[in-house]
Amino acid sequence: MSLQDKALQLLSDSIRIGTHDWGLCNEYPPSSKLVAAVKFGLDDLVPDIWEEFRDDNEAVSEALQYASVQGNAKVVSFLLENHSEIGNALHLAAKKGHLEVVKIFHGAKTVLNMHSCDQMTPLMLASKAGYLDVVKLLVHHEANVNEVGPRKRTALHFSAEFGHSEVMKYLIQEGSRINAAADSVRTPLHLATQSAQLEAIQVLIGAKANPCAADKKSRTLLHFAASTGFMEAVEILITSGAEIDTLTADGRTAVQLAVYSGDLGTVRQLLQHHPVLEAPVGVSGETALHAAAALGSLDIVEELLKYKVNPNICRKDRRTPLHLAVQNGHIKVI
Template sequence: MIKFWGYIKKKAQLSSSPFDPSERSNSIKGTGSSSNVLTTQNAPGYCIRYKDLGKLHKAAFLGDLAKVQHHLLFKKQDLNKRDKEHRTPLHLACANGYPDVVSLLVEKKCKLNICDSENRSPLIKAVQCQQIECATILLENKAEPNLGDIHKNTALHYAACGHNISLVNKLIEHKANIEAQNKDGHTPLLLAITENNPEMVAILLKRGADVNASDKLQRTALMLAVGGEPIGIVNLLLQYDVDLSCQDIYGLTAEEYATCSGYSIHHELISQYKIQKNLKKSIFPGMSHSERISAIKFS
């Protein structure tokens, strides 16, 4: 059983996350001589070389508002033109965090939902790079929040892996799908759990995320949470109507995950939750979990 649990944990670690290691460290890897590579410290994920960019793209990448205005006004350049990686000037301005350039491009009616070679829209790129002002401008101008990249990660998936609660709220307020699943079946809530981010888990649950959502291996939020040492996320999940009867594709429940994980505290918490849930059902038969909680609070 211990060997099997190790396999389960390995599968969890291999499941896709919106960020790869190079993007987590905000590094840009280029090829060729350094003089041929345009880099900025706040542009994770984009490798840019001079020969790949036209003048408008370069100006947008560097945040040179005057040059962007000049090229649009006098050179009549196509503001939706793509480079070799299908990036538009809007992608580059969003990735590097130039809200003034983003505002200008939007004002000039650029297309908001063009995707780059990794199928990332400017909004996804802004969120991935934690460029909050740029993301806000796009959302307020009705950029589509539910587009998925090549891994089917939406902007909300990227936001759930970060620490900006206001950005998550803003995306949800603009109709981002809180139950969107990436290629591994992970919802934003499941990703927040794999990232060990209790604050993000709390806000997603508060905004209505399904606590019993499961990934492609049918692992629920609680199954993923009990594999880690901190008890904060497990405690958060057990404040909601967790279905302890759910099984993964191997027939294991969250309680069995807790037993196999080696963290006895998690098994104790689940056992206590089960007792309390059964007790509430006997006291308030026919009521939903939220109705039983309300009844207890006001009794």
């Protein structure tokens, strides 16, 4: 056994029994000397021990994965020249943003739209992480911008959710469907709103995304923004045409959702756009004033009364806001 071979064997064995520092990490030990050489950056030894592992597909695939994660273009190039099984190596390189490694795979068009075990494509992974240069390269080599992944989401959904506005602009430019519906019929604009990604919302609205889109529970973008106190989004959506009085499937308005969240600022903002306040909605026929009184939100009750809301309006069970305040012991509201 050569000195190099012994060194690799000792390194691999020490990791297996936990005496090497890397053995203290929550990682699987290298399964072979080839993998150990790649994992620990002993690049020059890879060609020397290649013949021993040429036909060991499992070892070569694992080594290729490590090299891709590390962004080791030299080793990736060598392994691909001598091995045809790519596996998920491109996915790993795209996820980490290793542009030079991704370039090596440019001829492997069969894997550009291949899904990993979690149903992600390389383009989705790069878009989610915000690696614009990698996204551009993948699209240039014909990665499908509208490929559907986990929960029926596209690359645009992922970039919108994580607020990568430059990636979004490029994907839209290259033909991404702006109003593509993912699980629960949520569009990229839904995900941007839920994740409080203001710039992403501005990009999508600027590209004519539908501000009135609703999910399976009839929750619109405005409902999500109002319920989380995302005031900037509330203003953009209403200005762009979102309907303020639309009801969710369980009969809630944007104003009611803002009341439930206890966000006075958002309630005030919505009231400035003159929503309907006295029409009983939902199963109980509750108004925003009923909700505020039941919760004991004195400042919101006072704000609603400024808009001349009838304090004696009844729910379907004939209870007024005062009934609910008394029932819940909210003395200040009473």
